[in-house]
Amino acid sequence: MKNLLLTTILFLTFISCSKESKDEVTVYTTVDQIFSEPILKDFEKEAGIKVKAIYDTEETKSTGVLNRIIAEKNNPHCDVFWSGDPIRAIVLKNRDISIGYDSPIAKDIPEQFKDKEYYWIGFSARARVLVYNKKLLKVDEVPESIFDLLEPKYKGKFAIANPLFGTTSFHFASLFSTLGENKAKALLAGFKKNDVLIATSNGDVKKRVLNGEIACGLTDTDDAFTAMKESKEMGIVFLDQKGIGSLVMPNTVSLMKNSPHNANGKRLIDYLLSKETEQKLAISSAQMPLHKRVKTSTNVPSLDNIVPMKINYEQTAKKLEEIQGYLKTWGE
Amino acid sequence: MFLVVLPLLNILFDSFFKEGIFGLANYLEIFNKKTLILLVKSLELAFFVSTISTVIGGFFAFFLTKTNLPFKNFFKLFFLAPLFLSPYILTLSWVDFFVHFEHGKAFIYSFWGVVFILSLVFTPLSILVISSGLSNINAKLEEAGLMMTTYQNVVLNIIFPLVKPAILSSFILVFVLALSEFSVPAFLSVKVLTTEIFTQFSAFYNYELALANAMILVFISIFLLLSERAYLADASFLSMGTKSQQSKIVELGSAKYPLFMVHLLYLFFSIITPVVMLSMQSFDAGWAYFFQAINLLLPNIINSLLYATMGAFVLLLFGFVFAYISVKEKVKWVDILLLIIFAVPSTVLGIGLIKFFNTPNFDVIYSSFWIIIIAYLGKFVFISHKLIGNALMQIPNSLEESAEVLGAGFFKRMQKIVLPLIADKLFMVFIIGFIFSLGELGATILVYPAGSAVMGIKLYTIMANAPQGLVSAMSLVILLVTVLSIGSIMFLYRVFKQILRFSLST
Numbered sequence: 001m002k003n004l005l006l007t008t009i010l011f012l013t014f015i016s017c018s019k020e021s022k023d024e025v026t027v028y029t030t031v032d033q034i035f036s037e038p039i040l041k042d043f044e045k046e047a048g049i050k051v052k053a054i055y056d057t058e059e060t061k062s063t064g065v066l067n068r069i070i071a072e073k074n075n076p077h078c079d080v081f082w083s084g085d086p087i088r089a090i091v092l093k094n095r096d097i098s099i100g101y102d103s104p105i106a107k108d109i110p111e112q113f114k115d116k117e118y119y120w121i122g123f124s125a126r127a128r129v130l131v132y133n134k135k136l137l138k139v140d141e142v143p144e145s146i147f148d149l150l151e152p153k154y155k156g157k158f159a160i161a162n163p164l165f166g167t168t169s170f171h172f173a174s175l176f177s178t179l180g181e182n183k184a185k186a187l188l189a190g191f192k193k194n195d196v197l198i199a200t201s202n203g204d205v206k207k208r209v210l211n212g213e214i215a216c217g218l219t220d221t222d223d224a225f226t227a228m229k230e231s232k233e234m235g236i237v238f239l240d241q242k243g244i245g246s247l248v249m250p251n252t253v254s255l256m257k258n259s260p261h262n263a264n265g266k267r268l269i270d271y272l273l274s275k276e277t278e279q280k281l282a283i284s285s286a287q288m289p290l291h292k293r294v295k296t297s298t299n300v301p302s303l304d305n306i307v308p309m310k311i312n313y314e315q316t317a318k319k320l321e322e323i324q325g326y327l328k329t330w331g332e
Numbered sequence: 333m334f335l336v337v338l339p340l341l342n343i344l345f346d347s348f349f350k351e352g353i354f355g356l357a358n359y360l361e362i363f364n365k366k367t368l369i370l371l372v373k374s375l376e377l378a379f380f381v382s383t384i385s386t387v388i389g390g391f392f393a394f395f396l397t398k399t400n401l402p403f404k405n406f407f408k409l410f411f412l413a414p415l416f417l418s419p420y421i422l423t424l425s426w427v428d429f430f431v432h433f434e435h436g437k438a439f440i441y442s443f444w445g446v447v448f449i450l451s452l453v454f455t456p457l458s459i460l461v462i463s464s465g466l467s468n469i470n471a472k473l474e475e476a477g478l479m480m481t482t483y484q485n486v487v488l489n490i491i492f493p494l495v496k497p498a499i500l501s502s503f504i505l506v507f508v509l510a511l512s513e514f515s516v517p518a519f520l521s522v523k524v525l526t527t528e529i530f531t532q533f534s535a536f537y538n539y540e541l542a543l544a545n546a547m548i549l550v551f552i553s554i555f556l557l558l559s560e561r562a563y564l565a566d567a568s569f570l571s572m573g574t575k576s577q578q579s580k581i582v583e584l585g586s587a588k589y590p591l592f593m594v595h596l597l598y599l600f601f602s603i604i605t606p607v608v609m610l611s612m613q614s615f616d617a618g619w620a621y622f623f624q625a626i627n628l629l630l631p632n633i634i635n636s637l638l639y640a641t642m643g644a645f646v647l648l649l650f651g652f653v654f655a656y657i658s659v660k661e662k663v664k665w666v667d668i669l670l671l672i673i674f675a676v677p678s679t680v681l682g683i684g685l686i687k688f689f690n691t692p693n694f695d696v697i698y699s700s701f702w703i704i705i706i707a708y709l710g711k712f713v714f715i716s717h718k719l720i721g722n723a724l725m726q727i728p729n730s731l732e733e734s735a736e737v738l739g740a741g742f743f744k745r746m747q748k749i750v751l752p753l754i755a756d757k758l759f760m761v762f763i764i765g766f767i768f769s770l771g772e773l774g775a776t777i778l779v780y781p782a783g784s785a786v787m788g789i790k791l792y793t794i795m796a797n798a799p800q801g802l803v804s805a806m807s808l809v810i811l812l813v814t815v816l817s818i819g820s821i822m823f824l825y826r827v828f829k830q831i832l833r834f835s836l837s838t
Contacts, residue, residue, distance in 0.1 A: 026782045032797040052782035055793035067533060068778055071686040077699070077782070091537075164535040200519055203796055213431060226797050285797070324535060332523065 024050040025264035028065045029082035031251060035222065035285045036082065042280070043271045049264050054078075066091065069256070073097050079265035081254045082272060087170050089120035089252040090317040098254040101266055105273040109290045113250045115314075121269075122250025124278050124287040127306060128171045129236045129246065130158075131224040132216035133209050143216070145240045146175075149191065156195040159205045159217035163327045166202060167220050167249055172327060173320035174247045174311045188330055198331060210234060220249070221301065222285035238306055245307040250290060251281075336673055336681075336710040339688035343680065346687075347543035358544035367528070371548060374511055374525040377446060382507040384451040389458020390499060392598070395591055396459070397466040398491075399582045407595050408463075409819060412456045413603040415767050416814035418788055419453050420515040421807045425606035427520075428613070446522050450510050452602050457509075457764075458502040464719060464760050465498025466491070468726050471580040483582060497722050500560050505715060508553050512677045514774065525549065526677055533679060546680045553675030557667060607811070613804035625805035628794060629787055633813055636770060636786040639701055640817075643708035643769030644762045650709060651716025651761060658717065659724040660732075666717075674714035678774020681710050685779050699781055707775040712768045716761045723757040724750070759825050763818060770814055787813065 029036050033055040040051045056065040066088045069078050073095070081098065083089045092098040093115065100118040113122030132142055136157070143149055149158050161168040176184040197214055199205045205217035206227045224236040238246045253269045255262070271277060278289035282296035288303050289296065296302075350357035395401050396408055414422060426449055430436030439445055469491060477486040514526040525545060532542035584591060614621050658666040676684075685707060689698040697703055727750060735745045751758070773788045780789060791806045 028782075033793040034796070034798045054780075054782045057777065057789075057792040057796065064534070064777060067537070067683070068686065070537065071683055071778075072690050075690045075692060075695070077690075164531060169535070198521065200521065201796075204519075207800065211428075211431065213437065223797060226799070230799055328531065328535070 023048065023264075024052060025079050025261050025268050026052045026054075026077055026259075027080045027082055027268060028054045028069055028078045030056040030065050030088060031082055031084045032222070032285075035281060035287075038284070039272070039277055039280055043268060047267055047271065049267065051268070069097060070095060076256050076259050078256050079259040079261045080268050080272075081256060083120075083252045083254070084126070085167055085170050085249040086115075086120055086122060086252050086313040087173075087317050087320060089115075089254045090314060092254060092256075093119040094317075097257055099257045101255040101269060103266070103270050103273050105270045108292055109273070112313075113290055120252040120254045121273060122252050123273050123290050124281040125248050125250040125290060125303065126167070126221045126285075126287055127238060127246045127248050127301070127308075128167065128218060129221055129224050130216055130239050131206060131209050131219050131227055131234060131236050133212055133214075134233045134235050135212060136215040139235075142235070142237055143239065144237065145243055146218075147187065149196075150187070150194055152194070154194060154215070156197070157215040158194075159197040159199045159208055159214045160191070161199050161202045161205050161219070163198075163331055164324065168202065168218070169320055169324075169327065170249060170316065171218065171247050173316045173323060174309055176323055177311050177316045177319050178244050178309055185326070192330070222287060225286035225299070238301070240309075241307045245309040247311070248288075248303065248306070248308040251287070335706050336713075337669065339684035340673060340676060340681070340710075342688050343539075343543055343684040344547070347540050347547060349540055358540050359547075361541060362544050362548070367525075367545070367548075370523060370525045370528055373443070373523070374549075375552070377443065377450070377517070377522075377524060378507045378510040380447045381450040381454060381510040382503045384447070385454040385458045385506045386462075386499060386503045388451070388598075389455045389502060390462050392455075392595065393459045393462035393466055394487075395584075395595070397463045398580065399584050399591075400588070401584065401595065402588065402592050407599065409815070409822065410599055410603060411459055412767065412818070413607075413811065413815065414453050415456045415771065416811050416818075417606070417807060418515070418771055418773060418791070419449065419513065420519060421610075421791070421803075422453060422606055423449050423516050423519050424803070425609040425807075428609050429605060441520050441522075443522055445520050446517050449516050449520075450513060453516075454506045454509060455602070458506060460760060460764055461502040461505065461719060462495060462498045464757055465495040465501075465722060467756065468723060468754075469494050469580075474580040497725065501718050501722060504556050504560055505718065507556060508671075508675055511549055511552065512675065514677065514679070529677055530679065533683070539683065543680060546677050549677065550672050550675040553671050554668060557671045607808070610804040610807050610811075613801050614808055615805075616801050621799070621801040621805040622808070624802055625809045628802075629790060629806060629809050629813075632785055632787045632790045635701075635784055636788070636813070637817055639704050639708075639786060640766050640770040642701075643705055643712075643772075644765035646705055646709055647712055647716040647765035647769070648758060648762050650713050651720050651765075652758070654713065654717040655720035655724055659721045660729070670714040670717055673710050674712075676710075678711065678772075679778065681707065682775040682778030685710070685775065689779075698779075701781070701784060703779045703781070704776055704784075704786075707779055708765075708769045708772055711772055711775060712765060715768070716765055719761050719764070720754070720757065723754040727753055763821065766818065766821065767814070770817075 027040065036055065037053065040053055043049070044051045054065055054068070069076075069081060069092065072078065076097075081089065081092060089098070098119050100115070102118040103121060106114065106121045106123075109121065109123065113125070115121070130143060141153070143154065148154070163169055163172045172184075172188070175187065179187065197208070199208060199217070202219040202223045205219045206223040208214045209217050210227050210231055221236070224234075227234040228236065240246060253272050255265050255269060259265055275289070275291045275294050278287070278291055278294050279296065281287040282289055282294065282300045286300045288301055290303070347358055348354055348356070392407075392411060396404050396411075401407070427440050430440040430445075440448075473490055473494075474486055477490045512526060514530055517524045518527050518530065525548065529542045529545045532538045532545065614625075654666050654670060657663045685703060688694070689703060689706075697706070731749050732745050735749055740748065771788060773792065776786065777789055777792065780786070785793070787810050791803070791810060794806065795803050
């Protein structure tokens, strides 16, 4: 009996040992699995390279995967980090966990969507939008600016996700960058005074608006378009098109330093940055291509038709670090 | 235990560093009014949850173990169901239920909403722990008591003192679990110490400060254990029945059907209501979401069942070894060490495992499913050791001593005396280990090797932006797989016992 047990354990250990295969690549991504997994499976089929992926969860709000990469810094397993916004990629750059890779596929992506040393390259952008429930807000009642949410008629009727995490943190940092500290703090204080509801995540904001618990909420375009697919009662609006503009957030890819499969990582990055990938993400989640002349469907917004917020991503990432203590206090 | 202890010692050491300087800076930083308020709130939450769970769990444990209640086995299995669903999913379904009522939203998104959900989640654990204690009581003691007095007095003066260790164990286990629970308070926007730990990790990347906060939970848990040990130190434990004697079953008489209805109502309330909510969302658009859910989860089901089974065996093995050392060899530090490990929040355990095992020397472990098994061991070995320890406490030392005098070695004594006497308890521990391993996410999600996700992880990762119906359907599929696998294990065990009894009698 003892011998059988020992043999079983040794056998299981043997078969469980990971063999470093040349034909594989490991990607960690904060992009929702429902959108990212099909892309990765397509790459697997086309390139013949096995993809091992780790996805982030709703609960950890795009930080779970990032924390894992940071914790694994001294012995990395991840080859490519695919992020839903540039902030996480900049965190890795600042911690010397990623390296620059100037992908030839990204030549026609505008320079403002790339790191100067190519530590991250952007593609397929989302934007921050206001999603609203048409049963609770008529068309002429829908806010057009983020500042409209300070009006008494919206008291207790709008929601945002926790500003410490995810794209909401990025959004608030960009407001600080654009408006300056005093105006941004006044805006946030106004939100609090107007009884803003702080939801746990963008998905929670979407759900509460969909269920009619709340009239409107700030979220990302992919959440908003998913909501519109689920219900005809949902509408979206790009705020401040006559003012500061809407925050545009590209997906980003980064190559990890000392990763086990560097060459395959570069191939995956090239694939993710391709027009074909942008087209797929446009169809699945209304993400806006950064390449020119990518065919999409009519429901996908175009960057040509949106007034974007004028920010520098590196500076915004730095601003986020500076204001996090304030955001924590504000959220309590 | 170096597999778990060393990683935790590693991160405990890290908690004394702030910006590279050794000292108490992190600990001094957390001693402020805000942390105190969060701590008090966490303790209040844990106290209410553990009290409610133990009282309700004790009530049902009694009737399921000691009476002739109809359909007991059915209730025993399905009362466990809240343990099969992640607390996060249960929370989602209850939120969807309560928002339909006028004050429902205000209730569920509050401290009492968290207490409500966690009590539902942990009551099954209390039922298991206390049932286990009740089933080991020697029937002769009760019969002797009944010759002299009423059954109510027998319950108060014989049964209750004997089952006290189990009741206390239940209270402490649930207390520590509730204290370190993160997902439910986070979802319902109730700030407690674990949400603060998560914020320090995830928003500020301040691991050392998060670890210092986590140490508060550990110290409280140690205090609880020491108090339990002090309280039970003088308690005498009479022998349990031999393997041929069954626990005394009380006839309920006219109270049978009213009590049956009470059990049915609780079942309806605790599991049928959330399952109905999940089903309504799943089948809103016909069967499409359900089939999509099966398709998505199919690659992960085998991983889940394999890891949970291995985890359960490992927990049983280590739980027995530590329980024996602690109870029979009187090695006291084992309890404290295991409790420290148990009290560490899952996120902290996960980070500790990564930092320790993610090296070229340990890559064979870190890159394989064994890192997941180690995470299960760290999280749950305290529970298995506690439950087995309670059973071992009821076996008098004289049985083993007599066998030893007659020349029986250690393994012979285990084989012929100890293991047969606690076989049912060991099986219960295996089931609990299986359930917890199957549902563990906090540490697993940080350490699982890429490409080896289990069902729960798949659900959590798909959840972001998947339609509500699909998420609900996936939850139902997970629930179904869990119930079927546990039901199968229980059936196989009964068949095994029948075969064993038959072979021994022939």
